[in-house]
Amino acid sequence: MAGSTPQPRRYYLTTPIYYVNDSPHIGHAYTTLACDVLARFKRLDGYDVFFLTGTDEHGQKVEKAAQAAGLEPQAFTDKVSQNFRDLAKFMNYSNDQFIRTTEPRHIEASQAIWRAMAATKSPKGRDNIYLGKYAGWYAVRDEAFYGEGELKDGPGGKKFAPSGAEVEWVEEPSYFFRLSDWQETLLEFYRAQPDFIAPETRRNEVVSFVSSGLTDLSISRTTFKWGVPVPGDPAHIMYVWVDALTNYITAVGYPDENSPNFKKYWPANLHMVGKDILRFHAVYWPAFLMAAKLAVQKRVFAHGWWTNEGQKISKSLGNVIDPFDLVKRYGLDQVRYFLLREVPFGNDGDFSHRTIVTRINSELANDLGNLAQRALSMINRNCAAKVPQPGTLSDEDTKLLDQAYGLLAALRVTFDNQAFHEALETVWRVVRAANGYVDHQAPWGLRKTDPARMATVLYVLAETIRHIATVLQPFMPDAAGRMLDQLGVPADKRSFALLGPAGAVAPGTTLPAPQGVFPRYVEAAEGAA
Ligand code: ME8
Numbered sequence: 001m002a003g004s005t006p007q008p009r010r011y012y013l014t015t016p017i018y019y020v021n022d023s024p025h026i027g028h029a030y031t032t033l034a035c036d037v038l039a040r041f042k043r044l045d046g047y048d049v050f051f052l053t054g055t056d057e058h059g060q061k062v063e064k065a066a067q068a069a070g071l072e073p074q075a076f077t078d079k080v081s082q083n084f085r086d087l088a089k090f091m092n093y094s095n096d097q098f099i100r101t102t103e104p105r106h107i108e109a110s111q112a113i114w115r116a117m118a119a120t121k122s123p124k125g126r127d128n129i130y131l132g133k134y135a136g137w138y139a140v141r142d143e144a145f146y147g148e149g150e151l152k153d154g155p156g157g158k159k160f161a162p163s164g165a166e167v168e169w170v171e172e173p174s175y176f177f178r179l180s181d182w183q184e185t186l187l188e189f190y191r192a193q194p195d196f197i198a199p200e201t202r203r204n205e206v207v208s209f210v211s212s213g214l215t216d217l218s219i220s221r222t223t224f225k226w227g228v229p230v231p232g233d234p235a236h237i238m239y240v241w242v243d244a245l246t247n248y249i250t251a252v253g254y255p256d257e258n259s260p261n262f263k264k265y266w267p268a269n270l271h272m273v274g275k276d277i278l279r280f281h282a283v284y285w286p287a288f289l290m291a292a293k294l295a296v297q298k299r300v301f302a303h304g305w306w307t308n309e310g311q312k313i314s315k316s317l318g319n320v321i322d323p324f325d326l327v328k329r330y331g332l333d334q335v336r337y338f339l340l341r342e343v344p345f346g347n348d349g350d351f352s353h354r355t356i357v358t359r360i361n362s363e364l365a366n367d368l369g370n371l372a373q374r375a376l377s378m379i380n381r382n383c384a385a386k387v388p389q390p391g392t393l394s395d396e397d398t399k400l401l402d403q404a405y406g407l408l409a410a411l412r413v414t415f416d417n418q419a420f421h422e423a424l425e426t427v428w429r430v431v432r433a434a435n436g437y438v439d440h441q442a443p444w445g446l447r448k449t450d451p452a453r454m455a456t457v458l459y460v461l462a463e464t465i466r467h468i469a470t471v472l473q474p475f476m477p478d479a480a481g482r483m484l485d486q487l488g489v490p491a492d493k494r495s496f497a498l499l500g501p502a503g504a505v506a507p508g509t510t511l512p513a514p515q516g517v518f519p520r521y522v523e524a525a526e527g528a529a
Contacts, residue, residue, distance in 0.1 A: 008048040012265035013038060016273050017056040017101065017247050019143075020080035021065035024087045025313065026306055026351065027274065029323035030339055034303065034420060035272050036093040037340060040474035041415050043094075045408075045496045050265045052251045053088065054099030055081040059240030060140045063226035073226045077102055087323060092332060092477055099251045101243055110228045110243040112255035116292035118231075122181035128291045134174035134218040141165035142276075143240050145218055163276060175220040175236060182287040183214045189286060195299055197282050198418065199346040202275065202302045206282045217284060245285045249294070257294075267295040272418075278302040301418045304348035321351060330521065333476035334360050340420040340475060360521045367431050368468070369518035374438060375461040376486055376514035378454075382447055387462055387488065388455035389507040397460045400437050403430050404467035408499050411471055420475075427471055434464045462487055462505050470494055479517045486514055 015032045018024065032053050039051035056062075057077040066076035081100055088095055099106065118129040137146045139161045146167055151159045159167050190196060190207055197203035220236035221227065227237030246254075252266050253259030271281050278300065286296045308319045327335050338356045341363070343349030379388065393401070407430060414423040438461065446454035469483035473494065484494055488509040497503075 008046060010050070010264055010269075011039075011042045011047040012050045012252070012268040013052070013270040013272065014248050014251075014268055015053040015095075016271075016277060017054040017099065017244060018084055019059075019061060020055050020057050020077050020084070021061050022315070023080070023083055024323060026321035026323055026326065026339075027313070028084070029087065029091055030306060031272055031274060031303065032088065032093050032095070033091060033336055033339055034345065034418070036091070036095070037336075037420060037474045038270070038272075038415060038418070039094055040477065041411070044470075044473060044494070045412070048264075049096070050252070050261070051095045052097050052099060052248070053084075053093070053095045054097070054247060054251070055084050055101065056240070056244045056247070057081065057100055057102045058227040058237075058243055059143050060221075060224055060226070061143055061240075063224055064140065066226075074102065090324060090327065090332075091336070097251050099247050101247055103250075106243070106247060106250040107228050109250035109254045110238060110246045111231045113246050113249070113288065113292050113294075114238065114242065115231050116255075116294075117177065117288060120291055120293060122178040122291070123185050124178075124181040126178055126181060128178050129175055129219070130178065132174060132176050132216075133172070134176075135171045136169070136218075137161075137167040138170045139163070139165035139167045147215070170223070172222045173236070174218040174222070175230060175233075176216040177219045177242075177284075177288070177291070179214045179217045179284070179287055182290070183210055185290065186210050186214075186283065186287060189290075189296070193298075197278070198299065198301045202278055202346075206278065209279065210283060214283070241280055241284065242288070245280065245288065248297070254294075268297040269299065270418075271297050271300045273300060273302055275302040275304055301346070303346055304343065307348065307350045309352050310350055330356055330360060333479040334364060334518075334521075337364060337424070337476055341424045343421065345418055345420045357521045357523075360518070363428065364518040365520040367428065367435065369516055371431060371435050371438070371461075372465055372469075372483055372486070373514060373516055375458060375465060376511065378443055379458050379462065379511060380514055382451075383455065383458060385511050385513070387505050387507050387509040387511065388459045390456040390459035391452050393456065393460070396437065396441070397456060400430075400433055400460060400464055403433055404464045405500050407467055407471050408496055424475065427468060430464065430468060434461065434468070437461070437464075459505075459507065466503075466505055467499060470496065470499055482515075482517050486512055486517075488512075 013035050015035050018028050035051060039049050042049045062077060063073055066073040069076055085098055120128050122128050137151060139146060142161060142163050142165045146161050150162055151167060154160045161167055187210055197206050219239040219242050220230050221239060222236055225237065227240060228243045230236040230238055248268055249266060253262040256262060273281050281300045289296045307313060308321055311317060311319055313320055338359050341359060342355060407427065410426050411423050414426060441457045443454045443457040466487050466489060469480045472480040487505055488511050493503060
């Protein structure tokens with residue numbers, strides 16, 4: 001339409017909201033990091049992004065943790081939730097909102113979705129919510145119900161869920177959600193949207209779980225108080241997952257479906273979750289949303305779990321990895337890089353000192369750091385610290401530049417698949433090609449024999465590094481920003497719209513003195529403190 005400005009494309013992505021029973025650990029840092037990198041990528045690519053994270057503050061697990069700490073639940077959650085906000089700042093996450101499920105707007109939204117579900121019929125024409133009695137197993141640690149057949153026997157007659165969490169027998173009046181009537185609708189939904197659950201192996205697990213039959217879900221509790229009261233029956237509080245999942249719509253203005261943010265951002269493009277909580281996001285949540293006559297999110301990606309030097313991370317083993325300590329030891333952008341580079345996103349990964357040091361020294365310090373340092377110091381010394389004027393480009397020059405120009409299209413695909421490790425590998429192919437180019441062109445030898453050619457080579461390198469640094473901003477915002485500073489790229493000229501020849505570094509631009517961006521990790525001398 002003549003005269004109309006195209007609206008920016010929208011992208012809404014969420015992390016799980018974290019239980020506030022404990023301090024943040026590497027698993028929490030990981031999920032939010034993946035979302036942060038994706039949010040930054042989409043913003044640089046011109047999207048209007050809404051990136052949500054927050055804390056999950058109700059339920060028996062949090063209530064018990066508060067009791068153990070000798071605090072009222074509200075005071076306890078205020079305190080622990082703040083640790084997660086501190087982590088977000090410390091890790092340089094760019095979340096647009098931090099939601100807490102104890103906020104009044106969230107209580108209102110949770111009660112509204114409950115009423116909406118209660119007002120509708122299931123696909124088989126029955127009430128979606130009905131009152132009954134729950135008698136079965138519950139694991140407080142997982143805040144999840146388990147069937148007898150899923151459990152394993154442990155010492156002392158105790159029973160354990162597949163996750164390793166101890167279960168207890170619960171018998172109480174409860175409202176139920178008529179999940180069993182939603183089986184066919186869900187299966188049809190998965191068939192119609194093959195990208196809804198990723199990775200594919202996880203999708204297959206969900207489809208086979210739903211195909212094997214669904215039982216109705218207990219969605220209220222009466223034996224403790226720390227939760228959102230069920231509308232019209234305050235003796236019951238909502239099952240914590242009903243309230244927790246609702247955070248994704250509270251944050252964009254539900255129950256006001258006409259609020260600007262709800263209209264703009266819902267349905268979310270992506271819920272990022274760990275593999276342990278996929279069922280809640282890919283089975284229960286779509287069913288709740290359909291029952292409430294709301295649109296279903298577009299995609300759920302389930303990532304894997306981290307172990308520490310080969311062992312499961314647990315408080316009782318004393319091997320919990322504290323992200324604050326990790327960053328103090330290795331550096332923030334180094335940790336951000338490592339976590340997304342080491343493991344194909346979706347798989348489990350093992351953290352070890354040796355592997356992070358190898359990545360830092362060989363890929364950041366050697367491959368990328370040396371590339372930038374070599375090119376920039378030659379420009380500094382041999383071109384009076386100004387971006388050189390290139391002459392006619394050779395085939396080799398064009399080949400390298402074309403690889404740099406091709407980065408964005410390749411990265412868009414990897415980002416839409418949440419293949420962060422592949423995105424980094426794609427960038428490193430260009431880093432390695434650029435290092436090969438420097439070795440082959442040997443610009444240091446051209447200084448005396450052919451200074452015009454030297455200028456061209458250094459220009460091609462500066463342009464290639466500009467592309468590399470620009471696309472690395474989502475992963476390592478600080479280090480990539482410093483590289484762009486050193487290339488004289490102004491802060492407002494760093495978006496992806498300026499990739500390619502249109503945004504080329506201007507010959508003659510004065511550059512600051514180059515400084516190494518990625519120091520090598522050096523082991524402290526033996527016996528040193
Ligand atoms: O599940 N490696 O919260 P949570 C990787 N409140 N990821 C890990 C991990 C590890 N070792 N340990 C945990 C909850 N995680 C709910 C979510 S959403 C509406 C409610 C991940 O604090 C885990 O997979 O127990 C999950 O995605 C996230 O940390 C939060 O776990």
